[in-house]
Amino acid sequence: MLHRVIIAAETVGSTGVSTLSIAQILGVSERNNRRDQVTSAVMFLNGWCLQGIEGRRPDVDRVVSRLSADRRLKNLRILVDKPIKARSFAEPMSFCNDPRGMLAAVHLADLAEVTANHAERMIELKQAA
Numbered sequence: 001m002l003h004r005v006i007i008a009a010e011t012v013g014s015t016g017v018s019t020l021s022i023a024q025i026l027g028v029s030e031r032n033n034r035r036d037q038v039t040s041a042v043m044f045l046n047g048w049c050l051q052g053i054e055g056r057r058p059d060v061d062r063v064v065s066r067l068s069a070d071r072r073l074k075n076l077r078i079l080v081d082k083p084i085k086a087r088s089f090a091e092p093m094s095f096c097n098d099p100r101g102m103l104a105a106v107h108l109a110d111l112a113e114v115t116a117n118h119a120e121r122m123i124e125l126k127q128a129a
C-alpha cells in the first residue's frame with residue numbers, strides 16, 4: 001500500500017532561496033528517496049515550502065519525521081495524508097521551477113494560503129500538463 005503526504009512549512013533563512021541551499025536539499029533527498037523508493041516534489045515561494053511525498057507508510061513517515069526535526073523548516077503542517085493507488089510523482093525528488101504559475105492555476109498568490117484541495121489540484125494539473 002502506497003501513501004501520499006503533502007506538507008507545508010515555513011522556510012528559515014536562505015532555505016529554498018539560494019542555489020546552494022536548493023542543491024543541498026535536492027542532493028540528499030534524491031539519494032535517500034531513491035534508496036527508500038520514495039517519490040517526491042517540492043516547491044519554494046516567499047518563505048514557504050510545499051512538498052508531496054509518496055511511498056510505503058514507514059518510508060513516508062521517516063521523511064516527515066526528518067523534515068519536522070529539520071531546522072531549515074518551521075511550523076510544518078500536514079495538509080494531506082492518504083492511501084493512493086498509484087504514484088503522481090515520477091522522480092525520487094523533483095523541483096518545481098514555476099511555483100507562481102502552479103499557484104496561479106489554482107487561483108492562489110501565495111503558498112501561505114494553500115489547503116489540501118489546492119495541493120491535490122496542483123498535482124492533478126501537473127499530471128495533465
Ligand SMILES: Cc1cc2nc3c(=O)[nH]c(=O)nc-3n(C[C@H](O)[C@H](O)[C@H](O)COP(=O)(O)O)c2cc1C
Nearest residue numbers: 025028029032033040042049063066067070072073
Ligand atoms: C525543504 C526540504 C525538503 C526535504 N526533503 C527531503 C526528502 O524528500 N527526503 C529526505 O531524505 N530528506 C529531505 N530533506 C532533508 C532532511 O530534512 C534531512 O536533512 C535529511 O534527510 C538527512 O539525511 P541524512 O541522514 O542522509 O544526512 C529535506 C529538507 C528540506 C529543508
